[in-house]
Amino acid sequence: MKVAFGVDIGGTKIKFGAFSQEGRLLEKWSETTDLSDSGRKILPDVSRQIREYIKIKNIREEDITGIGLGIPGPVDKTGFVKICVNLHWKEFNPVTELKHFFPNVRIAAENDANVAALGEYYRGAGRNCESMMLITLGTGVGGGIIMNGKVICGAHGLAGEIGHIDSGMSEIEKCNCGNTGCIDQFASATGIVRIMKSLLTESGDAGENNIMTKFTARDVCMLAKKGDVLANRCIDICMGALGKGLACFSHAFDPEVFVIGGGVARAGELITNAIKRSYNEKLFLIDKGADIKLAQLGNDAGITGACMLVLNGD
Amino acid sequence: MKVAFGVDIGGTKIKFGAFSQEGRLLEKWSETTDLSDSGRKILPDVSRQIREYIKIKNIREEDITGIGLGIPGPVDKTGFVKICVNLHWKEFNPVTELKHFFPNVRIAAENDANVAALGEYYRGAGRNCESMMLITLGTGVGGGIIMNGKVICGAHGLAGEIGHIDSGMSEIEKCNCGNTGCIDQFASATGIVRIMKSLLTESGDAGENNIMTKFTARDVCMLAKKGDVLANRCIDICMGALGKGLACFSHAFDPEVFVIGGGVARAGELITNAIKRSYNEKLFLIDKGADIKLAQLGNDAGITGACMLVLNGD
Numbered sequence: 003m004k005v006a007f008g009v010d011i012g013g014t015k016i017k018f019g020a021f022s023q024e025g026r027l028l029e030k031w032s033e034t035t036d037l038s039d040s041g042r043k044i045l046p047d048v049s050r051q052i053r054e055y056i057k058i059k060n061i062r063e064e065d066i067t068g069i070g071l072g073i074p075g076p077v078d079k080t081g082f083v084k085i086c087v088n089l090h091w092k093e094f095n096p097v098t099e100l101k102h103f104f105p106n107v108r109i110a111a112e113n114d115a116n117v118a119a120l121g122e123y124y125r126g127a128g129r130n131c132e133s134m135m136l137i138t139l140g141t142g143v144g145g146g147i148i149m150n151g152k153v154i155c156g157a158h159g160l161a162g163e164i165g166h167i168d169s170g171m172s173e174i175e176k177c178n179c180g181n182t183g184c185i186d187q188f189a190s191a192t193g194i195v196r197i198m199k200s201l202l203t204e205s206g207d208a209g210e211n212n213i214m215t216k217f218t219a220r221d222v223c224m225l226a227k228k229g230d231v232l233a234n235r236c237i238d239i240c241m242g243a244l245g246k247g248l249a250c251f252s253h254a255f256d257p258e259v260f261v262i263g264g265g266v267a268r269a270g271e272l273i274t275n276a277i278k279r280s281y282n283e284k285l286f287l288i289d290k291g292a293d294i295k296l297a298q299l300g301n302d303a304g305i306t307g308a309c310m311l312v313l314n315g316d
Numbered sequence: 317m318k319v320a321f322g323v324d325i326g327g328t329k330i331k332f333g334a335f336s337q338e339g340r341l342l343e344k345w346s347e348t349t350d351l352s353d354s355g356r357k358i359l360p361d362v363s364r365q366i367r368e369y370i371k372i373k374n375i376r377e378e379d380i381t382g383i384g385l386g387i388p389g390p391v392d393k394t395g396f397v398k399i400c401v402n403l404h405w406k407e408f409n410p411v412t413e414l415k416h417f418f419p420n421v422r423i424a425a426e427n428d429a430n431v432a433a434l435g436e437y438y439r440g441a442g443r444n445c446e447s448m449m450l451i452t453l454g455t456g457v458g459g460g461i462i463m464n465g466k467v468i469c470g471a472h473g474l475a476g477e478i479g480h481i482d483s484g485m486s487e488i489e490k491c492n493c494g495n496t497g498c499i500d501q502f503a504s505a506t507g508i509v510r511i512m513k514s515l516l517t518e519s520g521d522a523g524e525n526n527i528m529t530k531f532t533a534r535d536v537c538m539l540a541k542k543g544d545v546l547a548n549r550c551i552d553i554c555m556g557a558l559g560k561g562l563a564c565f566s567h568a569f570d571p572e573v574f575v576i577g578g579g580v581a582r583a584g585e586l587i588t589n590a591i592k593r594s595y596n597e598k599l600f601l602i603d604k605g606a607d608i609k610l611a612q613l614g615n616d617a618g619i620t621g622a623c624m625l626v627l628n629g630d
Contacts, residue, residue: 149466150463152463154463154464156570158570162568168560169482170497256473286493286494286495292471
C-alpha cells in the first residue's frame with residue numbers, strides 16, 4: 003500500500019496525517035514540538051514518527067509517495083525558511099533537511115496558512131472551485147489564497163496576510179503592524195474583545211457589570227446568539243469590517259468562494275451572516291459575488307493541505 | 317514563415333499586430349471598428365484584415381499559429397462574452413465566431429486589461445517576474461493581474477477591477493459604483509481633476525483664476541512638474557490613495573511588481589514617486605515591498621498580450 007504524509011508543524015504540536023494516494027485520511031496523530039537546540043530536533047522527530055508508523059503498518063519506505071510540511075512562517079519556493087520565530091528556525095531549509103532522512107521521497111514545504119487553504123480547497127469548503135480565499139479568524143486574521151488551482155505564495159512568501167488590509171473603518175487605535183483600520187483590528191478574536199469593551203464603555207455597562215471586564219470572543223458570540231443587543235452590534239461591526247475587505251477582494255480578484263475558518267468561525271452562521279450583510283452592501287459590478295462559506299476541515303486542514311503539496315504537485 | 321496575430325478590439329479602433337513565433341512584433345496597423353449590425357461585422361473585418369496581410373506577405377494560412385483577441389469587457393474561459401457594451405455584443409462568443417473563418421487556427425480571447433497585463437508581463441515592465449499587477453490610470457482605474465505566470469480572470473471574468481477597492485481615504489462624494497472612497501475616485505484622470513477642483517475651491521483660487529475651471533489631469537501633472545504647490549498636493553492625495561491600495565495588495569498577494577500604465581502614467585516619475593511615498597508608508601511586514609514601475613509598451617501592450625494568449629497557452 004502506498005502512503006503520503008501531511009505534517010503540520012506548529013510551535014506547540016506537530017500534527018501528522020497518513021493519507022491514501024487518493025488523499026483519504028487513513029490515520030492522524032500528534033506529538034509535542036521539541037524546540038530545544040534551535041528547533042533542530044523537529045525534523046529528526048518528524049522522521050522518527052513516520053518511520054515508526056510505516057514499521058507498525060508494514061509499509062516499505064519506497065511506498066511513501068511524499069511528505070508535505072506546513073510551516074508557521076514564510077517559506078520560499080525551494081522550501082527555504084529565512085526565519086520562523088515559532089520554531090526557532092533561522093536560515094533553514096526543512097525540505098533539504100528531511101531529504102537526509104528520506105532521500106528518495108518527494109518532500110515539499112509551504113506556509114501553514116497556505117497549506118490549510120490547500121486542504122480546504124481540495125477536500126473542504128473549496129472543493130470544485132478554481133479560486134478560493136481562506137480567511138482564518140483566530141488571535142489574528144490570516145489566510146491563504148488559491149487562484150487558478152495554485153497557492154499564491156507571493157514574491158516574498160508573504161501572500162495571504164489579509165488581516166492587514168485596510169477595512170475602510172475609521173479607527174484611531176494602532177494595529178500591531180503600525181497602520182490603523184486593519185481588518186485584524188476588528189475581525190480577530192482580539193478585535194472582537196476590543197470592540198466589545200469599547201461598546202461596553204460607551205454604553206456605561208462596563209463598570210456595573212464587572213464580569214464583563216474579562217471575557218473572550220467566544221463569550222461575545224454566545225451572548226450575541228442569545229440576542230444581546232450590544233454583542234450583536236459588536237459582531238456586526240467586526241464582521242462588517244471583514245465583509246468590506248472581502249468585497250475589495252471580489253472587485254480585484256473575483257474569487258469563487260471565501261472560506262471562513264479559525265476559532266472565531268466556530269460561532270458559525272452568526273459570523274458568516276454578519277460578513278455577508280456587509281459584503282453584499284459593498285459589492286458592486288458583480289451580480290452574484292463569491293460564496294461565503296464556513297471551513298469544513300477544522301484542525302485537519304493543515305495535514306490535509308500539507309499532504310496535497312506532494313499528491314498534487316502544488 | 318510562421319506568424320501569430322494579436323488583435324486588440326476597442327470600441328473605436330481595432331489594433332492588429334503580426335508577431336514572429338518568438339513574440340517579436342513584425343508589423344502593426346489599425347482600422348476603425350464597425351459597430352453596425354450589433355457589432356456582427358467586427359470579426360469578419362478581423363478575418364479580412366488578417367487574410368489581406370498574409371496575402372501581401374505571401375504567408376500560407378497553415379502558417380498562422382494563432383490569433384489572440386483582446387475584448388473590452390468580461391470574457392469567460394471559453395471566450396464567451398455575456399455583454400460587451402462597447403462592441404454592442406450580447407451573448408456572443410468571438411472565439412467560435414472567428415473559428416468559422418480560420419477553422420484550423422488556434423484562437424483565444426481575453427479581457428483587454430488582462431491582455432495588456434500579459435503584454436507587459438512577457439515583453440514590458442513585468443519581464444522576468446512571476447507575479448505582477450498592471451494598474452491602468454485612464455478615465456477610470458483598471459488593471460490586470462498575473463499570478464504564478466497566469467492571468468487571474470476571476471470566477472465571473474471580472475478580476476482586475478482594482479479601481480473599486482477602498483482607498484481608506486475619507487470621502488463623502490459617491491463613486492460611480494455606489495461606494496465611497498474607491499481608488500478610482502482619486503487616481504483616475506477624472507479623480508485628479510475632481511481633487512484639484514476641490515483644492516482650488518478650498519484655497520479660494522477657483523474664482524480668481526477662471527482658466528482653472530476647465531482643465532485636464534494632464535494639465536495638473538504639468539503644473540505639478542513646474543512646482544505648483546496645489547497641483548503637487550493634488551498628485552500626492554490622488555496617488556497616495558493608490559499607494560495605500562497597493563500596500564493592501566502587497567499584504568494580501570505580495571506581487572513582485574506593480575506596473576503603472578494608462579494616460580496618467582505618461583507623467584512618469586511624478587506619478588510613480590508619489591505612489592511609492594504612500595506605499596512605503598503603509599507597507600509593513602515586508603522588508604522590501606514590490607517594485608513600482610512605469611509600463612513600457614504603451615499602446616502596444618494590448619496587441620502584444622493578445623498574441624501571447626496563443627503563443628504561450630495562457
